[in-house]
Amino acid sequence: MTGPAPSPAFVAGATGYVGDALTRLLASRGASVAAHVRPDSPRLAEWRARCAAARAAADATPWDEDAMAAALAARRPAAVYALLGTTRRRGDGYEAVDYGLTSLLLRAAVRAARDTGTTPRVVYLSAVGADADSRNPYLAVRGRVERELRASGLPWVSARPSFITGPDREESRPAERIAATVTDAALFLPRMIGARRIADRYRSTDAEELARALARLGVDGEGIVTGELLRHG
Numbered sequence: 001m002t003g004p005a006p007s008p009a010f011v012a013g014a015t016g017y018v019g020d021a022l023t024r025l026l027a028s029r030g031a032s033v034a035a036h037v038r039p040d041s042p043r044l045a046e047w048r049a050r051c052a053a054a055r056a057a058a059d060a061t062p063w064d065e066d067a068m069a070a071a072l073a074a075r076r077p078a079a080v081y082a083l084l085g086t087t088r089r090r091g092d093g094y095e096a097v098d099y100g101l102t103s104l105l106l107r108a109a110v111r112a113a114r115d116t117g118t119t120p121r122v123v124y125l126s127a128v129g130a131d132a133d134s135r136n137p138y139l140a141v142r143g144r145v146e147r148e149l150r151a152s153g154l155p156w157v158s159a160r161p162s163f164i165t166g167p168d169r170e171e172s173r174p175a176e177r178i179a180a181t182v183t184d185a186a187l188f189l190p191r192m193i194g195a196r197r198i199a200d201r202y203r204s205t206d207a208e209e210l211a212r213a214l215a216r217l218g219v220d221g222e223g224i225v226t227g228e229l230l231r232h233g
């Protein structure tokens, strides 16, 4: 596979649908990739093997700011990807995971950059409609992370896709698949009448399409990037 790849890259959320696709894509392009797997993951051994097969390095640094800053300082990534998130069904909480761990990673990246004199680009996987003032907790935490990215002093990108889904997702999420299918169908008309930009913003994407865009954005992306620019990577 050809295309740009930031190297080295650090991928947090590497065991997720998007993180796994991105890790494999970057590694296939010859990038040095550290794929973060939480140390308490019951599938740690399996992920170590999957990373080795993809020619990526599994990194099981604890979710602790000092430890994460030290790991990033040692690896000196050109891009730090924050692709974490939980679901209501899992119950870990948007505040603790989507906001808390992402914010911890960002603070660790800022410290590592300062300590090593490097300027990694932080690429955050947000969502369409992210807004710190939203009453929707999912959108609000993403808006708060974006506010911290802006204030971080590092180069940053926030990718705001609509639904991310595909038949290749390991975890079954039927409600999400149905919602994505209905949304995509509703966008057929706007596409037909030429409102392609709007349709592209809200149409669903799959992990491989998004991974191609994230690889490109990790090299030269800037600021908020919405759906229409997350395609055709």
Ligand SMILES: NC(=O)c1ccc[n+]([C@@H]2O[C@H](COP(=O)([O-])OP(=O)(O)OC[C@H]3O[C@@H](n4cnc5c(N)ncnc54)[C@H](OP(=O)(O)O)[C@@H]3O)[C@@H](O)[C@H]2O)c1
Pocket: 012, 013, 014, 015, 016, 017, 018, 019, 038, 041, 083, 084, 085, 086, 092, 097, 098, 101, 125, 126, 127, 128, 161, 162, 163, 164, 165, 176
């Ligand atoms: N799905 C969508 O339609 C959609 C749309 C827009 C934006 N997004 C956002 O995009 C991001 C990635 O999406 P995805 O579909 O790739 O998600 P995913 O498949 O659910 O992967 C989530 C990642 O977060 C990690 N994670 C979850 N809970 C954790 C915890 N308590 N501690 C440490 N790590 C934890 C998971 O690790 P484990 O494997 O160890 O659990 C996994 O690596 C998420 O922020 C999501 O909200 C999703």
